[in-house]
Amino acid sequence: MSLYLDGTLHVSIPVETPLRPILGSKVVIPCYFQDTVNDPGAPTIALPSHRIKWTYVTKEKATTILVASEGKVQVETEYLDRVTMVNYPLVATDASMEITELSSKDSGTYRCEVIHGIEDNYDSVDIQVQGIVFHYRAITSRYTLTFEEAKAACSQSSAAIATPAQLQAAYDDGYHQCDAGWLSDQTVRYPIQEPRERCYGDKENFPGVRTYGVRDVNETYDVYCFAEKMSGRVFYSMSVEKFSFYEAGDQCAKLGARLATTGELYLAWKAGMDVCNAGWLADRSVRYPINIARPQCGGGLLGVRTVYLFTNQTGYPYPDSRYDAICFQGKLFTETENKVTN
Template identity: 80%
Template structure:
């Protein structure tokens, strides 16, 4: 009796255990890492494979190869929608997905249920289920898809329809994006995007998306909704642009104050928080992720915008989207930089070095004054600390050569540290951030017009305390009014020049239109002038004179007596941007003679603001003879000793490293 009772109890357990150990009759697998992140307007293939676990029984019936039923389903919190069903070699696609969805290999490969979805829009983000059944047996697998990116309309700071095709592409890059493709604009339209402004796309066409047709926005579709097109246009025509921002590697956040911030105060505020001003593209991505703030804030391109996800009348007229504050009622112009708004900042997910600390100690010897003598006596000790760790420590004789060596060692060590910690910023952001602090200027050496190869152009900028400018910096300088009818090298080995007021000899590739002319990328051996860039001034440029003025060598000695150096053109341009205004020509370090004008006067530089140059010849070439008599512009670093001034001046000379910018530097001085 006991044995029978144990058998009755054990048998169900044995049968259940056996059933658990048996594999599913059908096994379905989506062998990809979830989520998939395809781009807006692109396509995605989702692999799905299945096989049937058959029992090794000669008497068991076999199934036909196409007997299985395949079903793909789209699942969100709001709904579950059937995409397609396939069985016996026939595929039925839901109306919503017609012409967008296919099974890649079915029915040629009956066990392959891989699906391809084209023309992806944000509405396609969600969970996708691949389910295979036969009779009462079935199995499924899921994958998440997150469609990435957002299309946005962009208008330059000046006014409506001012961008040529090349300038449109550059404008998107400067705002953390790329020019959108027609497929991306169509996908944005499918998501509900509406904008009655014609803009460039990547295929050189001009289009705009309209959901609610009205008279000024009919285009080629009259009363029908859709994306309007002007077709392929000449690259020199001017329109706005549609940009595409893909993804962020950090976070966008607001910084607020009772008194708000001017544009430059907003920049400083973000830096204090270990961040920078966000780009327009980054704000659009943050808005797409749900950011909703009813306060306007400064962005890196000097625009003022705010993201609205929850519509309310007092915020953007009850409309959702990234709203823009324009200067004029016709939706053009950005607010003046001294206007006061909040700051919209961006912070990378990676750690960014904020400062390199250098400790300098003079060991013995007299006070070293600026001189051309090779040895001053005494020694100098320099240690470089990055994030609290010493990465460089050396004691050298106090000579100009040794200090110059310390400068380049310091810079290269910094670059190496940045590489090892993968702390590189994108070049586009660096260009934008640098331009706000500095100035782009045309440079012609003493040798004459169009005498610099590409390598010599880079060296020329470095020799005058600057670096060769990027195309983005030159374009932004043009937007701020830079006009120069002289072709010059840029950092990407192209040759360009900015024309605000076109005339016959300066038409270039943009006849009768303002813009940055381009010769395209040129062989490095060709000869032109160069456009240089100089950042913020770490010190002071000051004017000095004497009863009889100075010859060049006398100007050098006079600045040395004042514990300073003769200023470089780069330093004078930086001082001019800071507000230096002097109607007196003076010697500079490269033996040129120049003077800075910020307030135009008819008797100084022909009523034009800028740094004006004294040339020897009427064709604007040649520097004055070194025995000519002029005043002088001197530079004194913002440090407390002669040695500090020397090293500070040397450290300002930019190092030609494409991968990292010169770090901010602070000094801790010993007794010198």
Template identity: 45%
Template sequence: MRPVGALGSTCTEESTFLRIAPLGRVSVYQKRSRMALNLCAAGRPILFALMLSVFLGEGAASSIVNMRRITHPTVQQTLAGKAVLPCVFTLQTSSSPQPPHVLWTRIRGPAEGQGAPHEQTVLSAKGDVIKVNKAFSGRVMLPGYAASALNATMEISSLRTNDSGTYHCQVVMGNDYERDTVPLVVSGVVFHYQAPSSRYALSFTDAQRACQENSAQMATPAQLWAAYYDGFASCSAGWLDDQTVRYSVQLPELGCYGHKEYSAGVRNYGKRDPKELFDVYCFAKELDGEVFHSLVPGRLSLSSASDRCVSLGGQLATVGQLYLAWRAGLDSCAPGWLSDGSVRYPVTWRRPDCGGGQLGVRTITPNSTTDNTTALYDAYCYRGKMKDSGSISQIYTSLWKPWSYLTDSSDADSAGTGSST
């Protein structure tokens, strides 16, 4: 099996053979296994199948249960995109009048790091009967299943952040069982942005520029909807990339248009004149580096915060970079400067004395006056990944040496090294 749309190298595979003899005796044979067999790790469906085989008495003769477990590389796709999770039953099977039973489940970590991981059924299929969990309704399909019931590859569209997790595909056909594991990571974050000077001050062109200056691009309607389903809400009308103006509503809010006739969803003002002034919704895709909190005794003004980050080998983080770092787990209750002159802080763990018990990137001030630049706060810095030039030098050296041996060049030992001064 080959991973589809995945990052990384080849998948790993384990094959296990269980001989079930009369009276319930079970013998285990493993082939190229990397770990001891653990029936509980194989999941409830296989344990149930084994119990049926034993207690219903599959005849007096012994039978073989053939299991294969395959782990695929992580699949990574962006918010509102599409992911293909591979699962193709490849075991050699005997002819069976019954179609295979397919079960897709997802395991997510505990909410806010508390409690136990939760396993959720995504989809089950047997023959022409396919059942889908309501949370995935209209978004999942088995594109190859109609042509072959052994192809259980699943496609998820309109991806949401909370779709991330470890997916298991379990296919049972007679005495043959296969379990594929596919981790999925949905990256990117939608955030509301307003001009540092005031609310509703951005034309369509200004909105595009504002997102770009904050390590992002204008969000699409699909991305705003995906963020809404993840719980995002903002009672501020903002530009999207199709020149429409919209905002997301989760709960009734006084002063927010539509709160009286409340219905959750994304409000749409339609396509607007590009010269009109609104806020904007931006989408930050990926963080190619690190965001870190920096503090000094006495705090920092905006200019000294910028100098501080430069002295640490970085620069003041943008709003988009801070949102991506928050999504990755950055948590701090200390307000700090960002590159646009705003003061914000990321809250990942809910607590009453931090951000009012709310999660997200909290804003202290929109920097509405010029005097605000002299206020004192900490700083959030961004430092990009360092490129490893050493590996390039090693490749150059390894290519140079064989040629130098053939030409008897005396420079072989000095290739790829720098001179010191």
């Protein structure tokens, strides 16, 4: 809803909040204003002296995205090439803005403000960019997945093979991974923030997303997957004795759940999950989510940490190894369970 309804200048963002666009995609935030000159039934007056301002608002500060007036639009350097006004100045009372190449850093509150003389009116909307990109390696060894096997591996992880735009957006958020992986367009790429020997790729000493170009579908690499949203909850089941892989599956089943997939754990991590105990997942991998850095939990690094069998970061632990169980309970079960217990 717009503010200052007793004035003559009304601004409105007519959408339900929050908007939930997907990582790497684009979003149009509609914003319209009218100047009723104290008469709600009067026709809209589009005066060239109206000043439109879009702002990204956090608890700490407000960052200007663009300012438009007299038919001209000035976009701040940080948003150049990513932000445009959809219909202005063709429709002078349409302040709608489009943002492309969305990254997680674009999540937050956006304010559309219109100023005319002494009147100032605005409306706001929240945006939550959905999804996370993660690197996936097969249980056997590094670079063993054909293109079709890569897509299947992502699907089994409650995800889809990532698009180039999604990997680029993850890179823009700070993602770094020196492992070549398939993407949806049959290219093989990897994101590098700090170039080093053997990770120079086609950009040498410059940071960026490296590419091998389009590859034959029978070549083998790792894969980058994209998990969009959670459809339930991820939780730990722990015991002093821990569990073997098969015991972990049984334990989750006893709790009305199943072992979580890798994609589900990544989504839980993105939502803030932090547990410094390694646990079994459905693909027989052993991982744990770290949001608070400490030396004893993955060497002080943030992210979903993986326990590998070998020092070259390949292989999963043997199924009779003992770890906690990381379970997933879907919304459907939870709703059914509540109906029974209530």
